[in-house]
Amino acid sequence: MHVIGPVFDRLHTSIHCLLAHHRGIVPAVRQRSVLALTVIEREDISRRRASGSSIRDIAKRLERAASTVSREVALHGGRPEYRAQEADQRAWGSALRPKRCLLAIHVKLWKLVASKLILDWSPQQISGWLKIQYPADESMRVSHETIYRSLFIQARGVLKKELLGHLRSKRRIRRSQHSRIFKNSRGQIVDAISIRQRPAEIEDRAVPGHWEGDLIGGTKNSHIATLVERHSRFTALVKVRSKDTAAVVAALSRQIHRLPTSLRRSLT
Numbered sequence: 001m002h003v004i005g006p007v008f009d010r011l012h013t014s015i016h017c018l019l020a021h022h023r024g025i026v027p028a029v030r031q032r033s034v035l036a037l038t039v040i041e042r043e044d045i046s047r048r049r050a051s052g053s054s055i056r057d058i059a060k061r062l063e064r065a066a067s068t069v070s071r072e073v074a075l076h077g078g079r080p081e082y083r084a085q086e087a088d089q090r091a092w093g094s095a096l097r098p099k100r101c102l103l104a105i106h107v108k109l110w111k112l113v114a115s116k117l118i119l120d121w122s123p124q125q126i127s128g129w130l131k132i133q134y135p136a137d138e139s140m141r142v143s144h145e146t147i148y149r150s151l152f153i154q155a156r157g158v159l160k161k162e163l164l165g166h167l168r169s170k171r172r173i174r175r176s177q178h179s180r181i182f183k184n185s186r187g188q189i190v191d192a193i194s195i196r197q198r199p200a201e202i203e204d205r206a207v208p209g210h211w212e213g214d215l216i217g218g219t220k221n222s223h224i225a226t227l228v229e230r231h232s233r234f235t236a237l238v239k240v241r242s243k244d245t246a247a248v249v250a251a252l253s254r255q256i257h258r259l260p261t262s263l264r265r266s267l268t
Contacts, residue, residue, distance in 0.1 A: 036091065037064075037072060042084035045069060049079050102142055103150050109140055113147055117163045123147035205230045213252065215243060225252055 001012040001019075008015075032038075037045075041062055048058045055073070059066040073079060076087035103110040109130075116126045123144035134140035151163060202210045208231035216224045223243050227236040236259075240251040 030096075032092070033095075036095070037068070037088075039084065039088045042072070042088050045072065046082055046084040046087075049073060049082060101150055102146055106139065109142060112140075113142065113150075114163065117147075117151075117166050120166050122167070202230065208232060215240075215248060217243060223248075225255075227252065227255065 001015040004015050005012040041064070044062060045058055048061070055070045056066045059069045062069070072087065073082050076082055076090060103113060112130070113126055116129070117123075121129070126147060127142060127144045130140055130142060151167070208229065210230045212228045212230060214226045214228075216226060218224070221242065223240045225238040225240050225248055227238065228234070236255055238251045238255045240247050
């Protein structure tokens with residue numbers, strides 16, 4: 001609005017009032033993804049499944065992956081009940097975003113989860129208990145991740161923030177289950193010096209002799225180390241037998257000794 005206003009010699013507040021009067025800007029017309037199955041493709045799937053064609057034969061005819069056709073049939077009733085029009089309508093509806101949280105649309109399930117959290121049950125315990133308590137009712141299932149997200153993402157408005165105090169970890173945010181793997185050492189250099197601490201002469205590429213290194217991994221456990229001189233952009237590629245530190249350092253050392261003396265000062 002700050003950009004539109006000057007074009008018409010008006011304040012941005014005038015633009016805001018105009019939009020508010022007409023209930024804002026009309027959203028773009030919703031369109032199907034170019035990767036999604038079309039109605040014609042779904043009808044072809046329905047007819048050919050009814051005639052006994054295999055998933056792979058149908059996929060080959062449609063020039064689609066067999067997994068795409070298999071997933072489509074499985075999600076919409078399976079072979080005996082698959083109907084193209086119904087499948088297309090359900091797919092159109094399920095693609096709508098944002099989606100409401102499971103606990104927001106299932107009041108009974110929400111009450112059960114909240115009652116167990118108050119008793120200091122963990123989300124994993126609640127998820128497991130529901131499977132045992134309601135073995136034949138798929139609607140009474142919820143994953144522990146859904147419970148965590150309903151707690152930590154307060155915009156969902158599902159579980160009250162006060163229930164966070166009943167979690168055992170007492171953490172303030174929800175992290176990925178893989179975050180602890182990389183927290184200490186994996187994927188990081190021990191006692192590394194930040195790149196932000198390098199001298200100004202290196203930063204502006206004014207003086208030759210400063211290099212950057214990297215390691216590229218390929219198929220069948222193949223690796224290539226790269227050395228790039230920052231001033232001239234001269235690049236050296238070094239094949240290494242493995243990605244462990246000893247092998248990489250040895251290969252780079254051999255490459256460094258082949259360089260002119262004037263280019264070694266920042267590497268040695």
